[in-house]
Amino acid sequence: MKLLLHICCAPCATATFDAWRALGTIPEGVFFNPNIHPFSEFQRRRDTLLAYASEIGLRLIGEPVYDVAGWLRMVAGNDEKGRRCRICISGRLRFTADLARSAGFEAFSTTLLISPWQEHEIIRxxxxxxxxxxxxxxxxxxxxxxxxxxxxxxxxxxxYRQKYCGCIYSEAETALERRRKAR
Ligand code: SF4
Incomplete structure (x- = not known):
């Protein structure tokens, strides 16, 4: 199967890439995550993926896009976890699906499906x-x-393994939770 894999980060790409390869499918990847805040964190996750991809022979397609303003407009008024996650996940998967179709892939998937911390049913x-x-x-x-x-x-x-999901909301929530646990 010709598969385009949406990649949220290199750590989630590791075993996901292997799991597809074990089925005889060598995916190509796209890093599209305008949710990641701040830009330095976006660059760090992207650079980590670029280095890892070249090491394991994972081909990445698509130009780097960082439309954080567009992402914030999309979730504005829906900042509650769950509601904003649905919008965030939908945006990234729609981008991947459109790219898959225009680039001639048969199917697309996402590394988000490996994480027990993500809203799995929403992703599906x-x-x-x-x-x-x-x-x-x-x-x-x-x-x-x-x-x-x-x-x-x-x-x-x-x-490099990040400490929070990606957006500014998740950064604050994770920091507050860590502080709560430390008390
Ligand atoms: S917590 Fe993660 S999935 Fe939810 S909106 Fe933020 S970046 Fe997106």
Whole structure:
């Protein structure tokens, strides 16, 4: 299958790439995450992925896009976790689905499906909607059982692992939660 993989970060790409390769599919990847705040964090995650991709022979397509203003406009008024995550995930998967169709891929998927910290059912629902809108298959797989392996692989490869999901809201929520636990 010719598969385009939306990649949120290098650590999640590790075991996801392996899981697809084990089925005989060598995915190509796209890093499209305008949710990541601040820009220095976006660059760090992207640079980590670029280095890792060249190491493992993962081909990346698409120009770097960082429309944080557009992303903030999209979630404005829906800043509650869950509601904003649906909008955030939908935007990234729709971009990937459109790119997959225009670049001649049969299907698309996302590394978000490996994370137990993500809203898994929302990813599945929004992936299916994006697929229907673009006319290209959403290759759904529940890869959460591979999450531990992705942590091991990231450690072995010395990859930068971020401390929060990506957006400014998640950065604040994670910091507040850490402070609460430390008390
Ligand atoms: S917490 Fe993560 S998925 Fe939810 S809006 Fe923020 S970056 Fe997007």
């Amino acid at each position: 629902e929004e992936g299916e909607k994006a697929a229907a809108a673009a006319g290209v298959e959403f290759a759904y797989r529940d890869l959460r059982s591979e999450y531990g392996r992705s942590r091991e692989m990231s450690r072995e490869a010395g990859l």
